[in-house]
Amino acid sequence: MTDIFHWINEQLTIAGDECRRLFHGRGGCFPGYEAVVVDWFSPVVIIRLYANVPDALLDGIKAYFERDPRVSGLLVQHRGRGRDTDHEIVFGDVADVLISCESSLKYEIRPIQFQNSGLFLDMRNGRDWVCEHAGGKNVLNLFSFTCAFSIAAMAGGARQVVNVDMSKRGLSIGRANHQLNHHDLSCVKFMPYDMLKSWGRIKRPGPYELIIIDPPSFQPGSFIAENDYRKVLRRLPELASLNAQVLACHNDPAHNQSFVRDLMAQECPEFNFVELLPSQEDFPDIETERGVKAMVFERHD
Numbered sequence: 366m367t368d369i370f371h372w373i374n375e376q377l378t379i380a381g382d383e384c385r386r387l388f389h390g391r392g393g394c395f396p397g398y399e400a401v402v403v404d405w406f407s408p409v410v411i412i413r414l415y416a417n418v419p420d421a422l423l424d425g426i427k428a429y430f431e432r433d434p435r436v437s438g439l440l441v442q443h444r445g446r447g448r449d450t451d452h453e454i455v456f457g458d459v460a461d462v463l464i465s466c467e468s469s470l471k472y473e474i475r476p477i478q479f480q481n482s483g484l485f486l487d488m489r490n491g492r493d494w495v496c497e498h499a500g501g502k503n504v505l506n507l508f509s510f511t512c513a514f515s516i517a518a519m520a521g522g523a524r525q526v527v528n529v530d531m532s533k534r535g536l537s538i539g540r541a542n543h544q545l546n547h548h549d550l551s552c553v554k555f556m557p558y559d560m561l562k563s564w565g566r567i568k569r570p571g572p573y574e575l576i577i578i579d580p581p582s583f584q585p586g587s588f589i590a591e592n593d594y595r596k597v598l599r600r601l602p603e604l605a606s607l608n609a610q611v612l613a614c615h616n617d618p619a620h621n622q623s624f625v626r627d628l629m630a631q632e633c634p635e636f637n638f639v640e641l642l643p644s645q646e647d648f649p650d651i652e653t654e655r656g657v658k659a660m661v662f663e664r665h666d
Contacts (some may be wrong), residue, residue, distance in 0.1 A: 369395055370429055373403065376647055377523050382407045384465040384474070385647050386486045391415065401426070404486060406465040408437040410459070412483065413444060427455050442475055452477050457565035464545065468493055471545040473538055482539060483511045484632045488579065490642045491612060491659040495577065496521035498610060502574040505529070505567070505604060507560060507597065508588070512553075514541025514577045519548045527570050529556045529563075561593065564600055572606035580591065582617035590617055592626065597601075598632040611636060611662040620652040629662060636662040 369388060372395075387405045390398035391435050400416035403426070410430050414423070430436045438457030444450040445463045463474040474482045481544060495504075509528035512535075518526045530536055536555040543553055543624035557606045560567060578597055582586070582590045594615070601611065615625050622641055629636055642659040649658050 369398060369426075377405060377433075378519055379647075380405050380407070382466060384472075384484065384486060384526070386645075387647070389648045390585070390652070392648060392656070394649045394651055398422070404482070405633050406463050406476065406482065408435065408461060409459055409476065410436050410439050411476055412439070412441045414441065415444060431456060431491075442476075442480070450480050468517075470481075470520055472513060472516065472542050472633045473511070473545065475538070485510075485515055485657075487616070487645060487648050487657045488614065490531070490645055491579070491614060492517040493658075494642055494659070494661070495575070495612060499523040499526075499575055503527075503571065503606075505571065505573040505576045507576070507578050508580040509539060510535045510541055512536065512555075514579065515539060515553060516542050516546055518575070518577075519543065519553065520546065523552070523575075525552050525554070525570065527554045527556065527567070527568055529558060529560050531557065531559050533557045553608065558638065561588075561596055568604055571604050572609070573604055574606050574609050576601065576605055576609060576611045577614075578611065579614040582615065582620075590615065592625075595628050595632050598628055599632050599644070601636060605636075605664055607664060607666060610639075611664075612659060613662060613663070614657060614659045616657045618652075618655040620658075622660055623660045625658065625660055633662075635666050636664050639663050 366575050376385055388403035390401040390530050400414055400418050402413045404411045430439050435581045438459040439455040440459045441453045459476055465472050465474045471500040472484050476482050496517040499518035502523055503520045504523045504526040506526055506528045509530040515526040515528050536557055580588050613625050626638055650654050
């Protein structure tokens with residue numbers, strides 16, 4: 366267990382007051398810890414368990430954080446597909462709403478209300494890329510959830526951002542996130558629609574010079590990647606301006622980057638692949654493309 370504590374301490378030191386994945390057992394780089402991940406939302410640590418683990422293993426991790434003066438609260442989340450999510454506050458104060466920072470931007474984190482707390486930490490590189498490329502652009506953020514990409518786009522000087530998601534609650538938190546960062550809300554739109562049935566309304570504020578696609582890999586009744594990703598890509602020509610960029614993301618570990626690249630080649634051949642964003646060092650994985658794949662495409666008619 367000493368090796369994982371060395372890794373955790375190193376990640377915590379790098380993070381400082383900014384949020385970060387402290388331990389990513391699901392990547393398979395730490396045998397015996399595949400069901401364990403640990404997230405840092407200063408000054409709170411969240412341990413997420415995707416399967417049952419030995420009591421001694423969990424007790425050792427809890428004791429480590431109890432001794433660390435940087436940590437004022439510890440939450441354990443028991444989760445996994447097919448079972449309810451349970452939360453256990455081990456020690457300290459874990460507020461219903463935390464304000465966390467990433468790349469100097471602020472986000473509302475709800476550690477007990479959402480399985481993923483409201484911010485997907487494995488998409489930091491994607492948000493940083495959007496911040497760097499959104500300047501002066503009309504941006505469409507599909508599957509926006511709590512609008513983290515929108516925050517990054519506005520911070521990067523976007524002219525307008527249109528957020529689309531079925532979750533009114535997620536969009537409400539997204540609005541609060543923009544307010545936390547003192548963004549001009551007259552430049553941000555929130556569309557609580559089923560996008561697969563609302564392309565006409567989504568198209569009206571376009572054309573878009575930057576389009577972000579970050580769907581769930583599997584959400585019955587909403588989005589199933591194998592069936593629905595191509596439906597989104599088919600709409601790109603009518604949504605995008607000439608020379609528009611697309612950041613297309615996919616988080617299903619069963620697929621590598623070729624899943625989206627092949628779909629794009631079939632449905633939107635006028636969009637060329639540019640690059641795969643690098644994976645994050647706080648999400649090590651023995652299979653490099655099992656984690657999030659964030660790919661940049663550019664339109665050339």
